[in-house]
Amino acid sequence: MSIFTPTNQIRLTNVAVVRTRRAGKRFEIACYRNKVMGWRSGAEKDIDEVLQTNTVFVNVSKGQVAKKEDLLKAFGTDDQTEICKMILTKGELQVSDKERHTQLEQMFRDIATIVAEKCVNPETKRPYTVILIERAMKDIHYSVKPNKSTKQQALEVIRQLKETMQIERAHMRLRFILPAKEGKKLKEKLKPLIKVIESEDFDEQLEIVCLIDPGCFREIDELIRCETKGKGSLEVLNLKDVEEGDEKFE
Numbered sequence: 365m366s367i368f369t370p371t372n373q374i375r376l377t378n379v380a381v382v383r384t385r386r387a388g389k390r391f392e393i394a395c396y397r398n399k400v401m402g403w404r405s406g407a408e409k410d411i412d413e414v415l416q417t418n419t420v421f422v423n424v425s426k427g428q429v430a431k432k433e434d435l436l437k438a439f440g441t442d443d444q445t446e447i448c449k450m451i452l453t454k455g456e457l458q459v460s461d462k463e464r465h466t467q468l469e470q471m472f473r474d475i476a477t478i479v480a481e482k483c484v485n486p487e488t489k490r491p492y493t494v495i496l497i498e499r500a501m502k503d504i505h506y507s508v509k510p511n512k513s514t515k516q517q518a519l520e521v522i523r524q525l526k527e528t529m530q531i532e533r534a535h536m537r538l539r540f541i542l543p544a545k546e547g548k549k550l551k552e553k554l555k556p557l558i559k560v561i562e563s564e565d566f567d568e569q570l571e572i573v574c575l576i577d578p579g580c581f582r583e584i585d586e587l588i589r590c591e592t593k594g595k596g597s598l599e600v601l602n603l604k605d606v607e608e609g610d611e612k613f614e
Contacts, residue, residue, distance in 0.1 A: 379416060381424045384455035386438035392424045393448050393455070400457055401467060405513040411449060418445045457510075464510075471508045471517075476501060478518035479525070481579025486532045489603055491578035500525055534603040535559055535575040540588055542570040542596045550591050557584050573601065 380397040383390060394416040402408035411418075420430040435442045439450060459467070476497040484491050504524050509517060525531050542550055547570030554572075557580040565571045576584065581600075588596040 379424065381458040382451055382455040383458055384451050387434070389430075389434055389438060390422055391430055391435075391438065391447075391451060391455075392421045393451050394419075394421070394424045395452065400452070401471075401510075403452055404511065405515070411445065411452075414452065415448055418448050420444050420447050420451070468508045468510065471510065471514055472501065472506075473498065474514040475506075475508065475517050475521055477579075478514060479521050481577050482518070482533050483522060483531050484534050484536065484578045484603060485530050486534070486603065487530055489536070489600055491536075491581055492531070497521075497525075500529055504528060532603070534578065536578050536581060536603060537562070537573065537575055537601040538581075538584070539571065539573045539599045539601055540584075540596060542572075542588065543592055544569055546592050546596070550588070550596075553587060553591070554584060557587075 380395045380400050381392050382395055382400060383392045385391070395414050396416060399408055399414040403411075403414045408414055420435060422428045422430050422434075432442050435444075435447060439447045441447065473494070476494050480492050480494045480497045483497075501521060504527075506521055506524065522531065522533060540554075544566075547566065551570065551572070558574045558576055560575040561572060562575065563571075563573045585598055588598050
């Protein structure tokens with residue numbers, strides 16, 4: 365979709381229109397199609413990366429700009445950037461049925477991924493796969509809410525899944541023992557995957573006890589096996605439960 369705006373002679377491409385109605389009038393803003401959901405989920409913080417222009421329109425496709433007095437009456441301000449933020453947060457994104465379906469499918473996968481990363485089976489102390497979580501979400505007929513962030517919805521999914529399966533939010537407490545030669549270099553590679561290092565002992569070998577998100581377990585296991593050529597060891601000590609409200613998703 366390409367829109368020519370005669371008011372400022374700027375050709376807008378890849379346009380997503382977000383629309384709202386206030387004080388009996390329609391207001392629209394022109395955004396980048398792939399950035400609107402990122403803003404709403406909190407992944408995108410820079411408004412300039414979301415808006416094609418911080419102009420408020422009554423009709424984006426015709427390039428008709430909203431009048432100052434209409435903005436003041438509807439929003440109580442004529443600050444275009446602030447009004448754009450209001451519309452962006454609460455307005456209706458104009459998308460085709462196919463686009464909406466694709467977006468909802470992607471959000472569904474993202475929610476399942478977050479749940480798999482944060483949760484374990486309390487009996488086996490092992491994380492669930494994303495595919496298994498997706499299947500469980502379908503079994504409970506979970507319906508994605510496009511205006512809520514995937515992180516908020518992941519918390520809701522965990523609460524609902526607890527009623528039908530063994531699942532708990534938790535950190536895994538691990539101990540890994542690494543050969544001295546590879547230890548320091550490997551520790552730097554492992555750092556981004558570790559939540560908290562509880563203890564560290566470096567003698568002939570490097571021994572670390574730490575907490576991780578369950579979703580990082582396979583990557584850590586593979587990293588230690590590959591980098592140490594089987595000489596390193598990894599042990600699951602226990603689970604540290606994360607109480608409701610104890611920790612928020614980053």
